[in-house]
Amino acid sequence: MKLSKDAATNRKFWDSFSDEYQGKHAQQLNRKDFVWGVWSLPESDINALGDVRGKQVLELGCGAAQLSIAIAEMGGYATALDNSEKQLEHAARLMAEAGHDFPLLHASADKIPAKKRSFDLVFCDHGAMTYAPTAPTLAEVHRVLKKNGLFVFNMQSPLHEICYDDKAGSVSNTLCKSYFDLDRFVEDKLVYFQYSYGEWVRHFREAGFNIIDLIELQPPEDAESSFDFAPLEWAQHFPCENIWVLQKAK
Ligand SMILES: C[S@@+](CC[C@H](N)C(=O)[O-])C[C@H]1O[C@@H](n2cnc3c(N)ncnc32)[C@H](O)[C@@H]1O
Secondary structure, X not given: OOOOHHHHHHHHHHHHHHHHHHHHHHHHHOOOOOEEOOOOEEHHHHOOOOOOOOOEEEEEOOOOOHXXXXXXXXXXXXXEXXXXXXXXXXXXXHHHHHOOOOOEEEOOOOOOOOOOOOEEXXXXXXXXXXXXXXXXXXXXXXXXXXXXXXXXXXXXXXXXHHHEEOOOOEEOOOXXXXXXXXXXXXXXXXXXXXXXXXXXXXXXXXXXXXXXXXEXXXXXXXXXXXXXXXXXXXXXXXXXXXXXXXXXXX
């Protein structure tokens, strides 16, 4: 399938960055329990996904599929999709090491190679909802979800984006960008998307989703991270990531 320009740009980026990314974060990412985000907060505390046992579950932008492996460990039927072939090579290796065998799909999330109403749950963690074109991706998720299916995704918060000081290369205690200018960003040959809360809500409603929850992640004081995303103190006072929980409305 023909890739959009943004998906092609991001494929090139992630294919070239994949080995370095997996090497740097292996210790944090390669675990069998399901944890969310840059502070590895356990799903068993957050309860965003619900009971996945016996459910058909699609991960969108799976990287090395550590979370899909966790879904399989929890008794779900995982399918893991990523736009980067390199990332999927790491996924195939980790899946074999973990003794699981589920489908790995090489595609962009705005063109999911699956039949309509195939999945009970679609999720991602700093995956396709950060990097893939928003409206077409939401339309695809809606198409492949079964009736009342859930779409649960974690990503950077709008607050983190507007407090991010591009010159210093770190998040600050100052509002650095216009909240109303959030949209599409290009940074270091990587395209990503972020919106104001109102814009997010309109995107979800237009795609046919109801909002069930918005979970703003707060790490505990002993949290550790191999990601240079925010100082722990910042993340303890302001949400640097949030999980949207959506349900297919019609
Ligand atoms: C930061 S990684 C997150 C993966 C995993 N959750 C982790 O923490 O390592 C982002 C992933 O999104 C994938 N991605 C980027 N654009 C995508 C798209 N258009 N469709 C599907 N996956 C995409 C990248 O290839 C990359 O593997």
